[in-house]
Structure formats: C-alpha cells, structure tokens
Amino acid sequence: MESTNIFSDVQKHIPITGDMSSKSSIAYKTTRLMAGALNRSQMALAEAYIGGLEIPDAVFRSLLYASMPVLFKYCPSLLAPYEWVLRESDFLAESSQELMQVQYDLPQAMFNRMLGNWPVIYPKYSTGFWQHGATNLKESQMHMIDQVIERLGIEDGDHILDFGCGWGCVPNYIMSKFPNVRFTGLNLSHQQCEYMRQKMQDLESYLSSERFTLYEGDLSEAQFSEKFDKILSIGVFEHVGNLTHAFQKLASFLKSDGKVLIHIITVRIPNNMSSGFTHRYIFPHGRYWNHDAVPSHNRDLKTVERWYMNGINYHKTLTAWLERFDASQASVKTLDYGMDYARFRRIWRFYLLLLGTIFATCDGEYNGNGQYLMTHA
Numbered sequence: 001m002e003s004t005n006i007f008s009d010v011q012k013h014i015p016i017t018g019d020m021s022s023k024s025s026i027a028y029k030t031t032r033l034m035a036g037a038l039n040r041s042q043m044a045l046a047e048a049y050i051g052g053l054e055i056p057d058a059v060f061r062s063l064l065y066a067s068m069p070v071l072f073k074y075c076p077s078l079l080a081p082y083e084w085v086l087r088e089s090d091f092l093a094e095s096s097q098e099l100m101q102v103q104y105d106l107p108q109a110m111f112n113r114m115l116g117n118w119p120v121i122y123p124k125y126s127t128g129f130w131q132h133g134a135t136n137l138k139e140s141q142m143h144m145i146d147q148v149i150e151r152l153g154i155e156d157g158d159h160i161l162d163f164g165c166g167w168g169c170v171p172n173y174i175m176s177k178f179p180n181v182r183f184t185g186l187n188l189s190h191q192q193c194e195y196m197r198q199k200m201q202d203l204e205s206y207l208s209s210e211r212f213t214l215y216e217g218d219l220s221e222a223q224f225s226e227k228f229d230k231i232l233s234i235g236v237f238e239h240v241g242n243l244t245h246a247f248q249k250l251a252s253f254l255k256s257d258g259k260v261l262i263h264i265i266t267v268r269i270p271n272n273m274s275s276g277f278t279h280r281y282i283f284p285h286g287r288y289w290n291h292d293a294v295p296s297h298n299r300d301l302k303t304v305e306r307w308y309m310n311g312i313n314y315h316k317t318l319t320a321w322l323e324r325f326d327a328s329q330a331s332v333k334t335l336d337y338g339m340d341y342a343r344f345r346r347i348w349r350f351y352l353l354l355l356g357t358i359f360a361t362c363d364g365e366y367n368g369n370g371q372y373l374m375t376h377a
C-alpha cells in the first residue's frame with residue numbers, strides 16, 4: 001500500500017507519460033510544452049512537403065509506422081497539440097464557415113473523382129467498411145451503410161434525420177432499399193446542397209422522390225417541426241465542440257422511442273486528439289474524440305450499445321481516395337481552389353497520406369471509428 005502511494009506520488013511529477021489529470025502543475029506544463037514542440041516539428045515537415053520537399057510515400061509511411069506506436073502507447077498526451085482540444089468548447093459546431101470554405105465547399109468535380117460518384121453510391125466522405133470482404137471503395141461504402149441499417153435497426157416507413165448528410169449518399173442508398181423510408185438531410189455546405197438539388201431533379205435518383213427533404217443550414221441552428229424515428233450522423237461530430245449541447249439538440253428532435261446512431265473517428269487512448277496540420281489546412285478545429293467521450297455524456301441521450309471499428313478500414317478508404325486523387329489530376333487541375341493547384345495538390349497529398357497511415361499504425365487498434373447507438377436517457 002505504502003509503495004503504491006510512493007509510486008503515484010513520483011508519477012505525478014513525471015511529465016509526458018500517464019494520466020494528465022493527476023499531474024503536478026509543473027509536470028502538466030512541461031507536457032504541454034513538449035506537445036507544442038512536437039506539433040511544431042510536424043508543421044515544419046508539412047510546410048517543407050507543401051513547399052516541394054520530395055519524400056517518397058514509402059519513406060513517409062515508414063517514418064509514421066516507426067513513431068506513432070511509441071506516441072500512442074507511451075505518450076499520447078503529446079498528440080493533443082492545443083489546449084482547446086482537451087475540453088468541450090462553448091460551440092456546438094466549431095468554425096463552421098471557415099470549415100466550409102477550407103474544406104467542404106471545394107470544387108465538386110474534385111470530390112466526385114476522389115470519393116467516387118456512382119448511380120446509387122454518391123460521394124461519401126467517411127470510412128468504408130472492408131472487413132466483410134469488400135474488394136473496392138464502392139463496395140466498402142455499401143457494406144458500411146448496410147451495417148448502419150442493421151445497427152440502427154432501420155425499418156420501412158421510418159422518418160430519418162441525417163445530421164450532416166454530405167452529398168446525400170446514405171439517404172439515397174437507404175431509400176433504394178426501403179420504399180417507404182423518408183429522409184431529412186441537414187448540411188451547411190452550399191456546394192454539397194447544390195449537388196443534392198440537382199439529384200432532386202433527376203428521376204433516376206431516390207433523392208428526387210417526395211421522400212427526401214433538404215435543409216441547408218448549420219447544425220447549431222437546426223430546428224424541425226416534426227420528430228424523427230431515427231437519427232444518424234456519420235463523420236460529423238469531429239466538428240462538434242460541445243457534445244452536451246449536441247445531444248440535447250438531437251434528443252429534442254427524437255421521438256420518445258427513437259434511436260440515434262453516431263459514427264465518428266475515435267481514439268482509444270486517454271486524450272482527445274487533433275493535428276496542427278489538419279487544423280490549419282484541412283479541418284479547422286477538427287477533433288477526434290476519445291472512444292469513451294460519447295458514452296460519458298448521458299444526460300439527454302444515453303449510449304445503449306457501442307462498437308469500435310478497426311482503423312484499417314479507414315486506412316484502406318484513405319488509400320483508395322489518395323489513388324483516385326492522384327489519378328484525377330489532369331481533369332481537376334484547372335478548377336478554382338483559391339490557390340494554385342500545385343500547392344493544393346501537395347497539401348491534400350500530405351493530408352491523405354498522413355491520416356491514411358496513422359489509421360494503420362498499431363494494427364488499427366488505437367485510432368479508428370466509434371459507433372454509438374443512443375436512446376433518450
């Protein structure tokens with residue numbers, strides 16, 4: 001007993017490793033300084049790459065395969081580059097307008113080529129599910145939505161809210177399988193809403209039926225006059241800064257016996273996580289919640305079941321997106337990215353390579369996706 005006390009007494013003065021919530025002030029501050037230093041070195045590498053430094057993909061990947069397991073296993077606190085990522089913010093949705101400009105309102109043709117754009121599977125900007133034998137990106141996305149249908153227990157006749165609906169891929173696919181399901185989609189991205197409005201005029205699209213309603217607007221301001229049987233939100237809570245407020249809102253949209261399925265990138269390490277590079281260039285204020293964060297917020301909604309989806313699924317998805325991104329250069333290089341294409345291409349290659357590789361480190365067991373089935377608390 002006495003030796004345990006001595007050990008935890010010593011532990012709290014050692015920076016970088018262990019539970020940060022029990023650290024002495026000096027150990028905590030030292031850890032934050034080290035996290036800042038690591039972030040600056042990652043940014044320096046990113047800037048050099050964006051500026052033209054040639055690093056073969058295999059070398060880039062080896063560097064991450066060697067370093068990430070050490071960071072994940074022994075000093076995950078260094079993977080939280082900013083203080084804001086360590087706590088909930090005041091905002092339900094973070095940096096929405098900047099996020100749309102930097103990321104979601106980029107040229108549609110580029111997203112079509114990178115993510116894929118097929119008759120039923122429209123561009124889908126979240127992981128595919130490869131563990132059921134998918135041999136290509138499209139199949140992996142179909143398998144992923146099939147799993148959502150099963151886990152959320154979707155039944156014909158349901159009215160479903162897709163909170164952050166992307167290009168309407170999930171509603172379109174689910175409506176193709178259930179002739180009486182109705183969907184309401186909410187999305188702030190004007191470009192993505194324009195894509196859906198075109199599909200709503202196209203008789204071959206299930207979005208053109210009266211069963212699909214689209215709202216262009218911010219998650220934080222959403223209001224609906226009717227309540228839903230089911231709510232799904234896929235790949236959106238990475239932009240939510242306050243889970244408490246978000247679940248309060250979702251609960252107010254849900255019928256008394258309704259169900260919610262949240263799908264997000266999660267990390268199975270003590271910290272919330274972010275990346276300085278993605279914060280600056282890809283997803284402003286994006287964050288990867290700890291796998292336990294959703295179930296620990298159970299005031300308005302409670303988690304009744306949860307699953308961890310191994311990171312290899314996102315690794316394969318991001319690798320497919322990178323291949324498609326590289327292959328589409330000739331046809332998308334003249335589009336308007338708000339910067340010259342050479343710079344844009346290198347920023348996005350760094351992003352797709354970085355994330356694609358991180359998901360594969362530690363056999364995908366630390367950094368993957370979480371799915372949470374929730375009901376009224």
Ligand SMILES: C[S@@+](CC[C@H](N)C(=O)[O-])C[C@H]1O[C@@H](n2cnc3c(N)ncnc32)[C@H](O)[C@@H]1O
Pocket residue numbers: 093094096099104123124125126163164165166167169186187188189192217218219220233234235236239
């Ligand atoms: C990673 S994408 C996922 C899209 C879709 N759920 C899917 O799986 O393909 C995130 C989506 O959330 C939307 N989004 C992000 N922040 C939002 C906000 N504050 N209000 C409304 N939509 C938002 C984006 O425009 C985008 O469609």
